[in-house]
Amino acid sequence: MKLLYLGNQLSKHGFNKTTIETLGLQLEQEGYTIYYASDKKSFLFRLLDMIWAVFIYRKQVSYILIDTYSTKAFWYAFFCSQLARIFNIKYIPILHGGALPNRLKKNPKLCQILFANAHKNIAPSGYLKKAFEKAAFTNVIYIPNSIEIEKYPFKKRTELTPKLLWVRAFASIYNPEMAVKVLQQLQKKSPSATLTMVGPDKDGSLQTTKDFAKSIGVTVNFTGQLPKEDWWQLATTHDIFINTTHFDNTPVSVMEAMALGLPVVSTNVGGIPYLLRDKENALLVNDNDVVAMTNAICSLLEDREQCKTLALNARNFIEQMDWDVVKEGWKLVLR
Template identity: 25%
Template sequence: MSKHVPGPIGYIVKRYPRYSETFIVNEILAHEAAGTAIEIFALRSVEESHFQDILGQVKAPVTRIRDKYTGPDTIWAMIARVRDTLPGAWDALARLDGLNGQDIVQAIDIALHCHARGIVHLHAHFGTVSTSVARGAAALAGIGYSFTAHAKDIYCDYAENQYLDLKLRDATAVVTVSDYNVGYLQDRFGADAGRVTRIYNGLDLDRFAHQPPSPNATGILAVGRLVEKKGFHILIEALRLMAAAGRAAPCTIVGSGEEAENLSRQIAAAGLQDSVTLAGPLPQGAVFDAMRSAAVLACPCVVGGDGNRDGLPTVLLEAMALGLPCVATDVTGIPELVRHDETGLIAVEGDPEALADALTRLLNDAELRQRFSDAGRERIAADFDVAVNAARLRDVFTAATASSLRGVA
């Protein structure tokens, strides 16, 4: 059982809500179910029209932090207010290297909210702008901060320095979502990453009734943003190879994104218009319905040209919890979840022939699909229960808060 967190926790995210970040909503709901007060700070405006079905269950208030300021007088007034309100803030400002002007002003805003609302700790998701602002706000407010590093924030080659080294150094605690990430961060950053803890993202298993796939199911399902790292261009080539080999299969790709037009052209060039559907974004409930009727989920992740890659896609957790067997690739931490020939099949990243072989093998073997369905659900229950994993995260918050109160953070 997790220790009691001695006050509200402020969650800092770039945008809230965001359809692809179901794991954040799951985590907040688990904290609230355990009695922990959460306040959400969003740094940028909402850009999407589809959201998670469970969003309405979140009780935490959302404060949308202004990200555009008119004239120096407004900014100076905020600096003067934080100087007069928060002891030590002026000295903290002098120590905040690695932040740009917008980060600092938003950090001031959040620090003042923390002081007014009695927030005892800040937690950010992704080690980019949200953690930049969390680092600044925590220093100004005299509290600690932690962050969860995922994938893009670790591996992407950003044009501007994200100062991940400073964030790792100054955080009272750091979490990441796979053992693979832990090893990478420790290899890259050495002692500054020595405190990184692996806590998997999780699901509320009560929402995911296990249902083995129908022996007669024939469809392939893929879900995700239509961007390079999702590897849907590799999937379409695999489907072309399967059709050429006499094993055509219907496939639905759910999602939207910058690669939609390219994927549509690729489908047409391959002559797959009658069997491959780009369905666009769908509500979460409709995605789960599609999972219950499909034969296999394809998750053909690749490393993008800029280094961007997935960590542990939530869609894999959801599919395996529901009982849909999965074919995925050997990118980052995915093999920690989809264990080859145990809980699913792993194909070599970027290899359409290997992906086609794995999909064909599963489509041709109803008994194997049943075995992976059962084993996949057991794997999710063992290590990806959000109630258990959120409790571990609250233990991190409690320890970090105690450390800050002792003045050693």
């Protein structure tokens, strides 16, 4: 079977890999032939490249997969889906971004045109599935983001130190400055506390975060973007993973931290509570609550048994998202 996959294929430009570059490869390994668009850096050129790909491959592919986001990239999905309808090609939006429910409320007519006419809408989280069903879409299927669990060595942490790790693109919606504020508060109780922040810049937030850390006299290790294997190795020298986002769906970096055995402290926004259960496989705090996140970290440092339990539960939970399990859902959709 031949597929066209539309999304932001931008890792060669210094951005993190998105689903198009992970799921696409996994589907290829299952025997599907996949054409891709687009790796163009410019928004306009990327849109034109996607539209051209729909036209070029219109007679060759059985389905078009479309990574569908809530902000500017929403328009890729909208225009390409309507072209697919003209050519009578089945298209499948893959829903991303914790703010998609806001898009459903903001543009109900456009969303109706896009999502109601899809072959299926793939929700990688119970959060988005519930939001779309609440908006009366009946063609929504839950297929979680996946990881290849055998690639993630689980480290049992018998001794916990206040070494924090943050992995995400630097963008305002992910609230990177909160991580710096947490470090500042934590150092008042644990002067040896450190923070490493890994990820590329997306909207100028990297420099803003650096300037903020400098302004309050806090030293942070900014690594820039790292290949997955490098940050996995870096994780072995850190003991707590923090996620500070304002909006979210099912972040792969958090899933990877769970697989690696890093206890996670996160804001409880968007789809996060569908992935992380407070005091079961992670600790959750309210959005932008620096004091609560600092206290949660301190509770982990003081209670090693709690930390051990959270990490083991997180690993057991994430094993359900191994590709060997998740791929069966995709085979059903694409049969």
